[in-house]
Amino acid sequence: KDVKAACDSFKKIEGVDECIIIQTASRVEIFTVSNVETDDSPDARREEGKSLILNKIKATWEQHSSLEPNDIDHFDQILEVYKGDDVYTHLLRLACGLDSVVVGKQEIFNEIKESLANAKQAGFSGKILNKLFESVIRLATTIRDSTGISKDVVSxxxxxxxxxxxxxxxxxxxxxxxxxxxxxxxxxxxxxxxxxxxxxxxxxxxxxxxxxxxxxxxxxxxxxxxxxxxxxxxxxxxxxxxxxxxxxxxxxxxxxxxxxxxxxxxxxxxxxxxxxxxxxxxxxxxxxxxxxxxxxEESVKARSGIVPAVEKIIAKEVPVLSATMKRI
Missing domain, CATH: 3.40.50.720 (NAD(P)-binding Rossmann-like Domain)
Known part of the structure; x- marks a missing residue:
């Protein structure tokens, strides 16, 4: 409901150091820097699960969303969690427009840039997320231009x-x-x-x-x-x-x-x-x-042939991005 207030609440969770939220019509993406547990997290309703960072993030998300009771009951079924290199792959796919409702659409790329700018201004992001987002924006710009996936996109x-x-x-x-x-x-x-x-x-x-x-x-x-x-x-x-x-x-x-x-x-x-x-x-x-x-459908078909080329470039870039992030 209020991205700035939500970011502030996520940052107050012990163990969460940075936060950027991307909100569009069809998705909400929350990126955090934290000591997230590597194992699967126990059910948040069980006592041993309530203190885990991931479950605290889920609970905070529910509080700041406009989810209806039925949606909250099924929240775990629609929630996707990425860690490590999977985050880099996911964000690159997002920035290149592969995971958009309209493949190649420029809009999500612009929203990623805007989310980074807002997080920087409010002090919610830091050196890790800033470096990640700046790197992804630079790579996605090159990939979009070289493959033409953004050309003549219509929804x-x-x-x-x-x-x-x-x-x-x-x-x-x-x-x-x-x-x-x-x-x-x-x-x-x-x-x-x-x-x-x-x-x-x-x-x-x-x-x-x-x-x-x-x-x-x-x-x-x-x-x-x-x-x-x-x-x-x-x-x-x-x-x-x-x-x-x-x-x-x-x-x-x-x-x-x-x-x-x-x-x-x-x-x-x-x-x-x-x-x-x-x-x-x-x-x-x-x-x-x-x-x-x-x-x-003609527009969709024209871009579908470009998707494998974009995915191939992303697969090559993720290890390089991962190595860069580990040096921070």
Missing amino acids: LGDVAIRLIDEKAGLDAKKKVLLIGTGESAAMVAKTLNNKKIPFDVTSRTIERSTNFSQILGGKPVVFEEVLAGFDKYDIVIVATTADYFLITYDRIKLVMEEKKKGTIILDISDPRAVDEGITALPGIKLLFRDQVAEIY
Whole structure:
């Protein structure tokens, strides 16, 4: 929720000397310098596990996150822990864009640089993390330039917004609604932000919408209020993973029957979340994921052939980086 406050709390854990946090729409990465135990850590609920640094880090993470109770119960199932050389490999893959939702995307690289700058300014990082991040940034810049993995990268959000702009025109005066808070919705939100287009965001719970908006912008709105005021939107982008129709003829019939201006709805959900029956209502133009998928998949395919070359370079650089870090 507050990266600076979280970094401060991690630094207060006995045995943790440095900390840098990278937070994006789809991940939170916490890098610490500490005397982390080399063996597998016992269950934090057991007495012998509570005092271990790794479990203290987990507990602090939970306190500073917006995780819902069900997510906290399954936290260990989604948490990945890296130590030693695995950290160098992971950070290099991240900086080169291999582990991004959109392979090769420049955004994560920029966020790594920004996280380092913020940690330095606040005094949360030190000579070890500073050296590691500076080395990785330098290497990733060379790898990206030499392989071309960042060239002509487009996200699903880029293609979706381009299609809408072609079909209906897109500017800051249009009332835009984004339904969904997952990876596809995050890509759309980033593109809208880049184009400085304001938007409302909704999900099945207002908590998810609020958490999403804190990182990716948008005004969170209760889903039931969205349905009741559906007629005020000019553009609706649906990007969910729901296994049922969220938008149906019956749900929006009354509010849409008297609408004078048209509404364009793009459903990029998989499976579809908008019932085609709504096209019987006046002024509604419905577009589906198929109309953006082909362009997006061509972009993904073009870069997939570059990935092995990037991985090969990383494999050669990690031992060199490891030797450098051991000399500090």
